Amino acid sequence: MLLALVAPAAASASERTVIGHSVGERAITAVQVGDPAGSRVALVVGVIHGDERAGLRIVRALKRRAAQDPAALSGTQLWVINTVNPDGLSAHTRKNAHGVDLNRNFPYRWRDDVPHSSGYYPGRRPASEPETRAVMAFVRRIQPDLSVWYHQPWGAVLACRGRPPIAAEYAKLVGMRTSCRGKGLRGTAITWETHVFPASAAFVVEMPPGKISGVSADRQARAALTVAEVH
Numbered sequence: 005m006l007l008a009l010v011a012p013a014a015a016s017a018s019e020r021t022v023i024g025h026s027v028g029e030r031a032i033t034a035v036q037v038g039d040p041a042g043s044r045v046a047l048v049v050g051v052i053h054g055d056e057r058a059g060l061r062i063v064r065a066l067k068r069r070a071a072q073d074p075a076a077l078s079g080t081q082l083w084v085i086n087t088v089n090p091d092g093l094s095a096h097t098r099k100n101a102h103g104v105d106l107n108r109n110f111p112y113r114w115r116d117d118v119p120h121s122s123g124y125y126p127g128r129r130p131a132s133e134p135e136t137r138a139v140m141a142f143v144r145r146i147q148p149d150l151s152v153w154y155h156q157p158w159g160a161v162l163a164c165r166g167r168p169p170i171a172a173e174y175a176k177l178v179g180m181r182t183s184c185r186g187k188g189l190r191g192t193a194i195t196w197e198t199h200v201f202p203a204s205a206a207f208v209v210e211m212p213p214g215k216i217s218g219v220s221a222d223r224q225a226r227a228a229l230t231v232a233e234v235h
Contacts, residue, residue: 178209
């Protein structure tokens with residue numbers, strides 16, 4: 005479906021591409037695994053808030069599983085990004101180096117009524133941050149059918165009343181509850197994605213607080229691979 009758009013970065017079953025840089029000039033890197041010619045396209049992001057680190061272990065497990073069984077993603081391009089906030093990850097802080105909550109900085113339903121001192125400060129204007137613009141350009145480039153973003157610490161898959169259905173399916177696979185919490189948040193990555201690509205599905209998996217076990221990370225990785233393949 006999108007091979008012509010991604011061919012330079014998807015010449016093999018595992019390809020790495022820098023999609024942009026942070027405020028602090030750290031690279032934001034995406035790795036393509038699975039079938040580079042696949043008609044389905046999926047995106048998995050481990051970290052957007054630098055102090056919510058559970059997703060790192062999940063994406064490592066996901067990449068390991070994909071490498072061990074490439075046939076499991078036949079027909080599916082899967083792009084994996086460890087973090088879109090490398091400065092915040094390095095500093096163990098929610099926001100980026102400008103003090104912006106990147107998950108409030110996307111230009112759909114953005115609102116500037118939160119002070120800079122807040123953990124949810126959305127920035128000076130929509131898409132003011134280089135990290136946000138890098139994600140937007142990459143998403144427009146690959147046009148994912150499905151996106152999964154990992155967060156903490158609510159301990160639920162955010163699928164309000166079973167929407168999107170694929171998120172409710174993911175929750176069943178991992179034995180997590182679904183929740184409407186977060187519905188109506190402004191300037192988020194997933195609301196921007198589904199606004200730009202209405203036929204796509206994008207959802208958040210909120211892991212519990214603290215470190216997660218290898219068993220838990222592997223369970224989440226298996227579920228992500230399953231929904232990426234079937235969506």
